[in-house]
Amino acid sequence: MDAESDSGTPDLPTVRAALTIACRAPSVHNTQPWRWVFDGTLLFLYRDTARRLPAADPQSRQLIISCGAALDHARQAFVSMGWFAYATRMPDPERPELLAVFEFRPWCGALNRTAARVRAMPLRHTDRLPMAAPDDWSGVLDTVRELARPHHVTVDEITEDDRPRLADATRQVIALRRHDSAYQDELHWWSGHSESYAGVPVAALVSDNEAARVDVGRDFPPAPYSTRRPDLDDHSRLVVLSTIGDSPGQWLHTGEALSGLLLECTARGLTTGILTHITELTTTRAELAELITQPGVPQVVIRIGTAPEEPGIDPTPRRLLSEVFEVRPAHVRNPASIDLTLSTPVRS
Numbered sequence: 001m002d003a004e005s006d007s008g009t010p011d012l013p014t015v016r017a018a019l020t021i022a023c024r025a026p027s028v029h030n031t032q033p034w035r036w037v038f039d040g041t042l043l044f045l046y047r048d049t050a051r052r053l054p055a056a057d058p059q060s061r062q063l064i065i066s067c068g069a070a071l072d073h074a075r076q077a078f079v080s081m082g083w084f085a086y087a088t089r090m091p092d093p094e095r096p097e098l099l100a101v102f103e104f105r106p107w108c109g110a111l112n113r114t115a116a117r118v119r120a121m122p123l124r125h126t127d128r129l130p131m132a133a134p135d136d137w138s139g140v141l142d143t144v145r146e147l148a149r150p151h152h153v154t155v156d157e158i159t160e161d162d163r164p165r166l167a168d169a170t171r172q173v174i175a176l177r178r179h180d181s182a183y184q185d186e187l188h189w190w191s192g193h194s195e196s197y198a199g200v201p202v203a204a205l206v207s208d209n210e211a212a213r214v215d216v217g218r219d220f221p222p223a224p225y226s227t228r229r230p231d232l233d234d235h236s237r238l239v240v241l242s243t244i245g246d247s248p249g250q251w252l253h254t255g256e257a258l259s260g261l262l263l264e265c266t267a268r269g270l271t272t273g274i275l276t277h278i279t280e281l282t283t284t285r286a287e288l289a290e291l292i293t294q295p296g297v298p299q300v301v302i303r304i305g306t307a308p309e310e311p312g313i314d315p316t317p318r319r320l321l322s323e324v325f326e327v328r329p330a331h332v333r334n335p336a337s338i339d340l341t342l343s344t345p346v347r348s
Contacts, residue, residue: 009041009104010083012327018081019325022074023318024121025259026274027066028057029190030199030316034070036325043085043102045071048324051198053190055182061251062276065299067099068255069262073121074102076263080118083107090249099252113267120266125313127271128206128220130213130229131236131305134270140304141239147260148241151253155261156292158238158301165291166238166301167215169284173277174219191220197317204316216303218277229308236273236305240288242296254299265304273303 010018015038027033033051037044047067052060071087078085084107087100134140145155158166177183194201205223206214214234241257243250258274265272279285279298288298 008106010078010081012038014078014081014083015043016321016325018074018077018083020321021077021118021121022070023321023324024124024315025066025070025073026124026126026262027069028053028062028276029187031063031066031190032198032319032324033063034067034324036074038325038327039330040327041103041330043074043104044098045074045087045100045102046097047099049097053186055180055186056277056280060248061246061299062280064099064248064251065255065258065276068252068257069259070255071100071252072256072259073263076114076118076259077121078102078104079107079114080111089252096248099248113264116267117260117263120263122315124262124266124272125316126204127273127303127305127307128204128214128217129210129307130232130234131271131273131303131307132232133235134237134265134305136268137237140265140268140270143264144239144261147264148257151257152243152250153254153257153299154242154292154294154296155257156240156242156294158240158291162291163215163238165287166278169278169287170216173281173284176281177219177277188221192223194317197319197323201316203314216275216278216301217273218275228310232308234303234305236303239302239304240292240298241300241302242289242292242294242298244296246297250297251299258300258302261302269306270304271307272305275301275303 019036031051033048035046035048045067047063052063057063075085075087083104085102085104087102089100091101092098141157148155191200191205192202193199200220202223205220207226208222209227211217216238241254243254262272278288278301285298292298
């Protein structure tokens with residue numbers, strides 16, 4: 001190890017490499033609402049409030065869930081590079097933009113499934129097309145429940161008997177949002193622009209023909225006409241991530257559990273789709289709460305299935321690391337002294 005490693009801190013190239021992988025984490029509308037600051041010893045995770053969705057996410061719930069996914073991606077990436085990253089979450093209630101601080105120590109333990117999940121990070125993507133049923137479903141469900149347990153997040157399956165109610169809730173959301181001009185403007189701003197490093201590109205959208213074969217899905221602007229997977233109706237399984245309460249700390253933990261679930265499924269060769277539109281509105285969120293087995297607050301719905309072999313899918317674009325990461329000297333370690341003026345304002 002070099003001098004920096006001997007001191008118990010990864011060197012800057014290692015931090016950059018880990019965060020490059022971590023930034024493959026999913027985020028609502030691919031907004032990538034995170035910022036990282038490294039002071040040579042500690043690594044700070046901030047939420048980028050300039051990338052909040054005022055119409056869809058006024059409380060920043062989905063924004064913080066997205067940051068939680070990036071936090072877990074980073075933790076696993078560092079472990080795979082020989083560093084245990086211990087996260088102190090929500091360390092400063094007076095500085096709500098600061099979500100977590102990482103401290104490091106060398107790690108030489110077994111990687112178990114971590115290496116497979118890290119390899120899955122560049123492969124994982126949101127699949128909005130019809131899916132076939134997942135293989136070894138009971139084994140998948142048992143594993144993702146264990147992954148979510150340390151975060152105090154419950155994973156419930158939506159049964160086939162209850163699925164029509166969730167499909168009805170989806171149609172209800174679409175109807176309620178159809179004439180919400182602020183929501184529609186925001187949705188169109190963040191989708192269909194393939195030249196951008198953020199947002200949902202055209203290639204990740206589905207046509208009206210394809211969307212008609214998925215009973216539970218978010219209503220994005222349609223892609224040009226196409227008939228991918230023409231003989232397949234959606235047979236994905238649906239699960240819900242829920243928490244006991246509804247605080248920013250629980251949202252962050254939800255994102256961490258979501259990250260583990262998605263990466264485990266990808267490592268198993270499954271495909272996934274994240275749905276948050278049903279939990280955006282009070283009415284449909286309450287209806288979803290009636291479908292879970294224990295009292296709780298639904299946070300995210302996930303579709304899990306298998307997809308036929310298809311031509312290579314281009315990764316959804318990501319912002320340059322220089323836009324979301326900076327190095328600050330240790331004398332400004334006090335979180336209250338770190339401003340986020342480098343954050344690029346985003347029209348919404």
